[in-house]
Amino acid sequence: MTTIDPPETDLPVPYKLGRIVGRVAFAVGDSTQDEDQNPGLVPVVGERLIQFVPAEGTRIVSGTDPVTRVDNRPITADLDAQGDLSRNGQKGIKLWCGVWTCKPASPTVLNFDQFDFELTEAHTDDAPLQLWSAAPYTPPEGTTVNTLVVPSGASNGQVLAWGDDGLAWQDGASGEVSWDDVAGKPSTFPPTIGTTATTAMAGNTAIPAAPTADTLSGATAVGKQIIKATDAAAARTAIGAGTSSLALGTTATTAAKGDHTHSYNDLTDKPAIPAAPAEERLVPTGGTTNQVLKVGSDGKAAWGADANTQPPTLTADAVQAGTATTPSSITAKVLADEIDRRVAAAIAALPSGG
Secondary structure (H helix, E strand, O other): OOOOOOOOOOOOOOEEEEEEEEEOOOEEOOOOOOOOOEEEEEEEEEEEEEEEEOOOOOOEOOOOOEEEEEEEOOOEEOOOOOOOOOOOOEEEEEEOOEEEEEOOOOOOOOOOEEEEEEOOOOOOOOOOHHHHHHHHHHHOOOOOOOOOOOOOOOOOEEEEEEOOEEEEEEEOOOOHHHHHHOOOOOOOOOOOHHHHHEEEOOOOOOOOOOOOOOOOOOOOOOHHHHOOOHHHHHHHHHHOOOOOOOOOOOOOOOOOOOOOOOOHOOOOOOOOOOOOOOOOOOOOOOOOOOEEEEOOOOOOEEEOOOOOOOOEEOOOOHHHOOOOOOOOOOOOOHHHHHHHHHHHHHHHHEOOOO
């Protein structure tokens, strides 16, 4: 047979919840845990020690689909290390609202007379039901119990008073009561003389003189001088500030603001700004074809021949004339023709017939 562990869900809407708190302890004789000889209090600790049984065993919830039959089961609670009512490690216990019976679940550990109580929505987390305050009082054996029957039908503000017909609810006194109508009041109210905050000082007690700047305790010499200063100048003298009295302004006797600025024209004794130098031509004039710009021994630029420029080629007439003064080139043919010409001229110049 397979065991099914069904999931837990919240109770249906008709169920309202309230919270219960309480503590259980034993009064015992003195132990060795402290140095005194006084009896002590020991919390009752254990699981499933208190049982809560709902008066309503079954509830039919028609607000569900389908309609649900709910069997209300008894619930047990623990007592934690402090003896506080708890369940699943949390202090207090929450139950659904209604009438419950509280009884011991393990009488051998904790035993008490069972009792009924009603849990309502007013018993919230902030104002829970005090379990043992809800328990009825059981007087010790042999105690005479006087029962007072209180009539019903009271309204807010009424008081319970004894009348011709016995106890009855009556309207309370309203309005102001004069002092003369107060019975049993004392005729005098003598004060309690003393020196504490709740007593009065005797009228013949000498009142200390008011303190002065010189008699103040804890004040330094400088502090006393400041207190006695009659004006700002005296106060500055006391702190060694001399005659300083800073005032902002634009005159010779005031201080300028921190963000104050001046223009260059407002400056005095400023140096003269030199005039811009005359334009100097960096590239000289007069250059010719095939010349390049060179730097001379004087550090200035000048036009000159380019060593990488090919010299001009001389013609036969120029070679024959012999007037070239610049480096020139001669072709092989022009040179050969010039040699032949000069050899022929030399031969022709020889004397004939000889």
